[in-house]
Amino acid sequence: MENHSTTTMPLTSDLPNKKQTVCIFGTGDFGRSLGHKMIQCGYTIVYGSRNPKNSKLIPQGATVLPHAEAAETSDIIIIAIPRIHYATLERLKETLDGKVLVDVSNNLKINQYPESNAEYLAQLFPESKVVKAFNTVSAWALQSGALDASRQVFVCGNDSKAKEKVIDIVRSLGLTPLDKGSLLAAKEIEDYPLQLFPMWKYSIYLSLGLTAFLFIYCLIRDVVYRYITENKDISFFIAITIPNRICPIVALILLGLVYLPGIFAAILQLYRGTKYRRFPDWLDKWMLCRKQLGLVALAFAFLHVLFTLVIPIRYYVRWRSDSYLLQQVFKNKTDSFRTDYAWLSDSYLAFGILGFFLFLLLGITSLPSVANSVNWREFRFVQSYLGYLTVVLCTAHTLIYGGSRFLYATSYPWGLPPAYIFSLIIPCIVLVIKFVLIFPCIDRPLTAIRQGWERKPKDLSEPQNLSGSSV
Amino acid sequence: MENHSTTTMPLTSDLPNKKQTVCIFGTGDFGRSLGHKMIQCGYTIVYGSRNPKNSKLIPQGATVLPHAEAAETSDIIIIAIPRIHYATLERLKETLDGKVLVDVSNNLKINQYPESNAEYLAQLFPESKVVKAFNTVSAWALQSGALDASRQVFVCGNDSKAKEKVIDIVRSLGLTPLDKGSLLAAKEIEDYPLQLFPMWKYSIYLSLGLTAFLFIYCLIRDVVYRYITENKDISFFIAITIPNRICPIVALILLGLVYLPGIFAAILQLYRGTKYRRFPDWLDKWMLCRKQLGLVALAFAFLHVLFTLVIPIRYYVRWRSDSYLLQQVFKNKTDSFRTDYAWLSDSYLAFGILGFFLFLLLGITSLPSVANSVNWREFRFVQSYLGYLTVVLCTAHTLIYGGSRFLYATSYPWGLPPAYIFSLIIPCIVLVIKFVLIFPCIDRPLTAIRQGWERKPKDLSEPQNLSGSSV
């Protein structure tokens, strides 16, 4: 029981004798929540407010004074008012000289102002020591004590003594301070809490789009076609059969898209004969999304594995296999064993299993803590060699699955080809071009270009100048 | 081969010329192990001991002197004696003035003393620079070199120069120093190695209790009932059938318990009209355990998945399906295909697969390194939206599994309802109340309360005062 209380209110017991007074400007939600938490942890809180008499909602135990008087009580002043009101504090300039001002503000959108709020505050009060902190913690989290999310508090500032003081407060509230350096880092810190998976957007929208398209395609090709031509209701395919057709296709397309930009980049570098020119913007962005594309692909592959493994449990599958068997019985004939079928079935599954296993390995290596514990050489080895091996295995898995199926007319109801064919286009392109690129006669100049040691000397003097003037 | 030696004995090769002398007070296990390791890494070690002549067990290469003489030899003194003997060192006060004292002590239980050992040492020797370090490393780990566990050494202290020196020693022993700030952090550092999954206790005990109850319940309802009424021995159900019935129930109950406290909190806030009053203690603790509850639930869900996927491999299942088929043959009749069965079977499985997939996503996001790389907004999005979607999918999975089963009298041997019904109670309560809470007329005031901007003005003046006097 006691352990818990140490987590929620650390160091309370041995603090009373060194109760420090901290001043908070602003009695808004965040100011109140932070003050409440600090009082719990043994601090004395003095609020600075424009009209102290109307500030009824301040936490129990705190006092409210006008700004100037409040500022007198403490060396550390937490500025919990919106940026637009910073300028109104300028009349307190002399009082605030030499004091530590903690900027806790957040913006409503990224790049709202040219400079960060903390840098703006530092410009207004050049004689004060501005420290950016606490903006990544939500008022709700402070209030409820339920800090299951990140307990990290990014701190930055130009004065290291001032930073130390703020870091000590952060720590005594049970949060984890993370020193991000000088006030230069304030912009990054302020942008941080505004993001909602910015890098994931493209990958997720793309995969959802693909899923929707393929769902409708399969619905028409399988369910609607059967219903119209044979008047057979197989709408229950929507639950598992069709998802299990869509998932591997989306996974393989996305996996191909992870390696396609690398191919483009190599071709571009070979063509330009230099690596010292920027890639076009779309290629740059695409390359930055590769990790997310790969992880979304892994998620679809995982769903495909689960959907496949439940196949023998499904009522439909059991009924079909039973009724086939009963037909054999009633016709009094037996299928003989075909080794080629056994080979196809087993190698198809084996390629899929190995491909999924390597894919999972790639996913684990991209976990932040694992990625940080490998160096560049190791990361390249895993993501490049194992990555291509994954593409090869998964493509082989799909090719064997397809088998000679695409040759029969029955595979083209209403002329629509089986959906799995779509998934093969990009990976096959990637593998064919990659295969060309690893030929020694092409690999050698490419490696040289990437190491920066060599390039095409004849064309170079000219394009270099051209690129010089165009950049 | 060389790489390994650098890992075990880093920097040995280039240290001999700057061999530093370090003094260790105390020749107990930890003092000896640490000294041994430091000698291996090129340090000169002088032990301080009460009776130097009897200290036979010190590591090869170290010297033993009386405390005072030993202290003269070095600027850094590692205090490897129990806290209760700290006071006996007070006679050395003058010798130790200005020196770096490294407190490596641990306590036997949490909150054993009012202040941390390091702070106590600092009080005894105000003129020395006390640094807390090494307490998280075990003597056994130092000795065996097998530091597969955390290589982290938490370091804290008020004097940054002194801290730097200790951090350099930590690093030269091949360990990872982690600066935790001022001596204020010593208590937390000392409590750290004493914990044995403090946050996990409730969740694990609860799940074990539930498992035991459900095991006995299913044993009686299925195995014992069949044995008594039909004299049929199906005791082998204990191995897989019953566990596979228990696991999803425990998982779903725990998942419900993850979201129930949030519901309580919302109701309490709506009722109080403010978020500025603390939740009752039990609710606070419950909310802090949610992550652990969720992960234990995920473990049970994972077991459920494995137990389900092996179903078609089980001898019992294969025999049952074969004998059913043979009955059909001998009776010369065939079951016709029923689309409604196919729908139920497939949608039941599909909901389960999607629910498990989202559940796994939630689990991955709660890995420390992943949770630290998302901001508060992203964390809320995943844990709240995806979390509720998981509850919905898993509840639907169970409802469809149950189907109309609960209507038949055969489902109530000895009047006992099927066990799965227990698992539905909490998630259904959570979902129903949550559904009510997202109605705009209730959601709007709740959001306002949580943002702190609005509250019920008429009731406020009074309960605020009441709460003020009661807190």
Next chain:
Amino acid sequence: MENHSTTTMPLTSDLPNKKQTVCIFGTGDFGRSLGHKMIQCGYTIVYGSRNPKNSKLIPQGATVLPHAEAAETSDIIIIAIPRIHYATLERLKETLDGKVLVDVSNNLKINQYPESNAEYLAQLFPESKVVKAFNTVSAWALQSGALDASRQVFVCGNDSKAKEKVIDIVRSLGLTPLDKGSLLAAKEIEDYPLQLFPMWKYSIYLSLGLTAFLFIYCLIRDVVYRYITENKDISFFIAITIPNRICPIVALILLGLVYLPGIFAAILQLYRGTKYRRFPDWLDKWMLCRKQLGLVALAFAFLHVLFTLVIPIRYYVRWRSDSYLLQQVFKNKTDSFRTDYAWLSDSYLAFGILGFFLFLLLGITSLPSVANSVNWREFRFVQSYLGYLTVVLCTAHTLIYGGSRFLYATSYPWGLPPAYIFSLIIPCIVLVIKFVLIFPCIDRPLTAIRQGWERKPKDLSEPQNLSGSSV
């Protein structure tokens, strides 16, 4: 869209007014790439070169001057030339006095030189402030902007002001600086990018060797034997049946090897009566590889799970079960249900599932971020108690799988025993010895030895001296 640009070119917008000039010595690949990136981020770059007129390839916007003149322009000089040319800079000693020299060099192999490059540079320029940085970032990564791998830049140096300046540059390039302390850490930092999974080598080679041996063994025993004696082609066993036989064997052998060195260490400590003597080198190295052995074992266990779960989907398995059923039909007889078979089949699967589940838990705890968030006591609990439980469960799984199979002559084609028997040797040895070791009469002295509090007093005086002279 804007979010992305902040990631690739952070802080560009608000930097122009504080454009700092940085000097780079050397116009090789890394110097150019770094300069290019820094220009993008708003720095002014001046290159120092031996023959400035021939340096055509420098990035657009930079200027090239002779070394001495270039050095005048900035307080920070990035030394991007090979270590062998450091001495040629000695003539600039006076110009470089007091300046920050950033060593970005890497070596070609580990321990190439007695001291690190940065320390060598510091010896050459004792009046300059040498900081080690940037060596872990590849030129290609800087160029392409595709920093999906570690963005970490290790920084170390003796002058903290100088280090701060370099850390600010690192941060403004969108990289993550990691302060590793004094220049003492330079050697470790320089060795870092040269490693290619050094700790994994033994485990991976061992597992590949075992796999190759078992593959040939199973191929001969099953496929070749059947082909020669019965002229039956079951070569398709290569795809799934044989891998699924190999994977669990390799997994169990490796799992046994994880716990075997601990057994050896305990016996050695009991025999020696002390823990204060080093283990033989092979045992030390073995113990350091345990984590990797365990994770490779987990990978094989995972493959075994996947291979097992697809069994009911395989054409061969379905055909075999169908044809067996048809035989029953045509013979008009039914197999009666055997409870003992059901027990064996279910308990075999249940042990496997629980063993795999615990194994996975062990794997998750060894993720860096999870391992760092548990303390020594928790880590020992998981890895030791849960680890042995895993060995017990997996051994039981294999024993029940084997069952009485090893008694029949048909299990020994050409006298070759079933492969699974190999996998039982090591785990059984481990479990038997461990069972002996936990007897109180043996456990008590061992625990005492490991705590360092007790040892055999009679033998001690002698071996201690012996060890003293031999070490």
